[in-house]
Amino acid sequence: MNKYFKMIAVVLSISVLTACAPTVKEEPVIVATMLDSEGGILGNMIILMLEAEGIKTENKLYFGTPDILRAALENDEVDLVVDYTGSGQYYHPEDATDPSIWNDPEDGYAFTEKLDREKNDLLWLTPAPANNTEMIAVTREFASANALVTMADLAAYINADNPFKLIASAAFIENTMGLLGYEEAYGFKLTNDQIISLSSGNTAEMLQALSLGTNGINASLVYGTDGALDQLNLVVLEDPKQIPPVYLPAPVIRKAVLDMYPEIRDILKPVFESLDLETLQTLNAKVAYEGLDALDVAKAYLIEKKFLKQ
Amino acid sequence: MKSSRLKINLGYGLIGLASFALPLGEFKPNRVVKGILLYPTDLFSPYLIMAFFIGILMLYIVQMRKKNPGVLTQWLMISLGLLPSLILIALSAVKISGIEFNPSAARVSLGSGYYVLLLGILIILSQFKSFKWFLLGMVFSVVISVTLNLVPNLGLIKEFNNVKNSFIKAIGTHLTLALSSALSAIIPGILLGYISYTHSRWREWVMGFVNLFQVAPTLSLLGLVMIPLSLLSKAYPILSQWGIKGIGFAPAFIVLTLYCLLPIVANAYAGFQQVDKAILSSAQGMGLTPFQIFYKVSFPLAAPIILSGIRTALTQNIGNTILAGLVGGGGLGALIFLGLSQAAPDLVLLGTIPVVIMALMSDQIFEFCEYKLNHMMGVVHDTTQTS
Numbered sequence: 001m002n003k004y005f006k007m008i009a010v011v012l013s014i015s016v017l018t019a020c021a022p023t024v025k026e027e028p029v030i031v032a033t034m035l036d037s038e039g040g041i042l043g044n045m046i047i048l049m050l051e052a053e054g055i056k057t058e059n060k061l062y063f064g065t066p067d068i069l070r071a072a073l074e075n076d077e078v079d080l081v082v083d084y085t086g087s088g089q090y091y092h093p094e095d096a097t098d099p100s101i102w103n104d105p106e107d108g109y110a111f112t113e114k115l116d117r118e119k120n121d122l123l124w125l126t127p128a129p130a131n132n133t134e135m136i137a138v139t140r141e142f143a144s145a146n147a148l149v150t151m152a153d154l155a156a157y158i159n160a161d162n163p164f165k166l167i168a169s170a171a172f173i174e175n176t177m178g179l180l181g182y183e184e185a186y187g188f189k190l191t192n193d194q195i196i197s198l199s200s201g202n203t204a205e206m207l208q209a210l211s212l213g214t215n216g217i218n219a220s221l222v223y224g225t226d227g228a229l230d231q232l233n234l235v236v237l238e239d240p241k242q243i244p245p246v247y248l249p250a251p252v253i254r255k256a257v258l259d260m261y262p263e264i265r266d267i268l269k270p271v272f273e274s275l276d277l278e279t280l281q282t283l284n285a286k287v288a289y290e291g292l293d294a295l296d297v298a299k300a301y302l303i304e305k306k307f308l309k310q
Numbered sequence: 311m312k313s314s315r316l317k318i319n320l321g322y323g324l325i326g327l328a329s330f331a332l333p334l335g336e337f338k339p340n341r342v343v344k345g346i347l348l349y350p351t352d353l354f355s356p357y358l359i360m361a362f363f364i365g366i367l368m369l370y371i372v373q374m375r376k377k378n379p380g381v382l383t384q385w386l387m388i389s390l391g392l393l394p395s396l397i398l399i400a401l402s403a404v405k406i407s408g409i410e411f412n413p414s415a416a417r418v419s420l421g422s423g424y425y426v427l428l429l430g431i432l433i434i435l436s437q438f439k440s441f442k443w444f445l446l447g448m449v450f451s452v453v454i455s456v457t458l459n460l461v462p463n464l465g466l467i468k469e470f471n472n473v474k475n476s477f478i479k480a481i482g483t484h485l486t487l488a489l490s491s492a493l494s495a496i497i498p499g500i501l502l503g504y505i506s507y508t509h510s511r512w513r514e515w516v517m518g519f520v521n522l523f524q525v526a527p528t529l530s531l532l533g534l535v536m537i538p539l540s541l542l543s544k545a546y547p548i549l550s551q552w553g554i555k556g557i558g559f560a561p562a563f564i565v566l567t568l569y570c571l572l573p574i575v576a577n578a579y580a581g582f583q584q585v586d587k588a589i590l591s592s593a594q595g596m597g598l599t600p601f602q603i604f605y606k607v608s609f610p611l612a613a614p615i616i617l618s619g620i621r622t623a624l625t626q627n628i629g630n631t632i633l634a635g636l637v638g639g640g641g642l643g644a645l646i647f648l649g650l651s652q653a654a655p656d657l658v659l660l661g662t663i664p665v666v667i668m669a670l671m672s673d674q675i676f677e678f679c680e681y682k683l684n685h686m687m688g689v690v691h692d693t694t695q696t697s
Contacts, residue, residue: 036651060638062644064557064637068557068636068637071540072638075540075543075544077556077558202650204342205650205651205652211342211343211344228342231340289342290415291415291417292414292415292472294472
């Protein structure tokens with residue numbers, strides 16, 4: 001019996017050791033993205049481009065929620081992610097004192113890029129010229145029935161005590177550059193039972209709830225690059241005062257990895273520069289609404305734009 | 311007899327409900343917009359009508375022949391098992407006219423009627439001894455229709471085609487995480503159970519400790535574990551080289567292991583508790599050391615109960631592992647959360663089905679092991695009694 005115990009102990013310790021042992025790797029670039037369709041598309045594009053140039057990658061797409069992804073990048077668990085310039089307000093709250101920089105795409109990028117480079121050794125590469133900002137969408141019927149075109153119209157509608165229910169992410173609702181900012185700028189105030197708050201920031205489920213009219217919802221948070229608003233019969237309310245920050249998607253890479261493969265900067269630059277708002281909307285719609293494979297969509301785009309050969 | 315008739319009537323009721331009142335499926339022009347509900351009466355497909363009437367007829371015949379099941383009943387059961395996949399084929403082949411849609415984006419999702427119909431059939435047929443032949447026919451025909459691509463328009467198949475490159479890997483990661491974390495809880499779990507048995511003063515502390523993890527919400531526990539782990543791996547880079555980091559495999563593994571402790575500790579305690587005190591004192595009288603008593607007497611006698619604790623732990627662990635998807639640990643949870651985030655119920659279902667199958671399988675395997683072990687222990691008892 002004693003022998004068996006020793007054997008079991010040996011087998012267990014060996015298996016634990018082998019599981020933990022450092023694996024010798026060829027240092028592939030670990031590419032990770034958030035759990036959404038845009039993360040899938042941009043992440044696949046990055047992987048395809050790097051592999052085509054002979055850089056080994058490790059696929060960690062759909063890695064997790066935005067905060068998990070950021071923490072993983074800061075802890076060197078992943079090397080290259082797609083992030084949004086406006087998120088800098090959360091990463092460097094102590095320095096983000098002047099909210100006006102977030103309304104300008106270049107200022108916001110410069111601010112986040114500088115602080116991440118100096119404090120975290122993270123480098124922001126060329127962003128896509130597509131503002132994935134936060135806006136409010138309503139159904140087309142609702143907009144035309146109540147003559148809603150801008151946020152000011154919506155404020156008037158709400159202040160007249162009309163039935164209204166908004167679905168949005170908790171982060172947007174509690175943000176002074178989100179719903180709180182809208183309320184102050186346009187002069188309206190939503191009560192708690194006029195808001196449905198989701199912990200995640202995934203607009204696909206919000207827009208579905210809006211287009212189906214679930215629970216009497218008649219307005220939803222929407223992102224600039226969300227596609228297929230037409231197909232869902234939704235319109236976005238104009239925001240002349242530009243309350244939410246500008247969010248440009250950009251690759252963010254660890255300095256140590258970029259030093260190893262400096263060519264990554266130039267490989268990804270033309271691809272991201274080609275992704276304007278309309279292009280990203282179309283690509284997102286293909287994945288989130290038509291249900292096509294993000295890899296196929298990314299590959300077809302890169303081939304069509306001649307970044308990749310067949 | 312009476313309860314079986316009640317069940318059969320309930321089954322017929324469910325089949326009737328599904329056939330006339332509930333949608334069998336939903337045709338969606340794309341992934342998100344509301345689709346067109348498909349009722350059995352809408353599906354004027356020769357397949358479906360035929361399958362439906364043949365099915366009812368066969369059910370009737372099977373019930374008539376209940377007294378003496380023979381080879382014919384087995385074949386009837388197997389052919390009845392084809393019904394669910396015939397409906398799938400009919401649903402996949404449905405043609406919708408009048409609206410414009412992109413055929414590559416359109417899909418058919420299963421509706422409540424399909425599940426209710428299946429449930430009704432299962433309830434009725436589970437009353438018969440030859441039920442397993444029905445299950446065999448069902449699994450076989452579903453596998454055949456999927457591999458031969460007979461149901462290309464089902465939402466589940468469309469989602470599968472999107473993730474097929476990562477699907478097998480996700481199942482592998484899921485299994486590895488679930489098995490390894492449950493395995494590492496076994497030895498500490500048994501020891502803690504033994505300590506709380508031998509030192510009754512410590513019992514409250516041990517039980518309180520393992521209960522704490524069970525009542526803490528899994529997600530918040532994950533968040534709590536991640537903070538010290540990432541601090542540790544930053545302070546000692548060697549740890550992160552070994553794969554111990556604040557994100558990914560390590561936090562998920564630790565939390566799942568902690569979750570597995572309660573059923574194992576509680577069962578180990580109960581197992582040691584029920585060992586006859588007389589056996590222990592005679593072991594003592596024979597001059598065995600405490601350690602010998604543990605591994606020669608207490609442990610083998612408690613083993614069946616400990617094993618059932620491990621069974622509970624592993625089965626629940628396979629479900630809990632879904633949460634690893636949120637912290638970069640991968641597995642089927644990543645698929646499920648991707649489906650939730652994209653409001654794609656078919657993708658959620660695609661991630662859930664393997665989890666359910668794996669949990670059922672692990673439960674069955676353990677049931678078999680428990681049976682074998684009990685059998686073995688029974689033999690041991692017999693020999694001690696006769697010798």
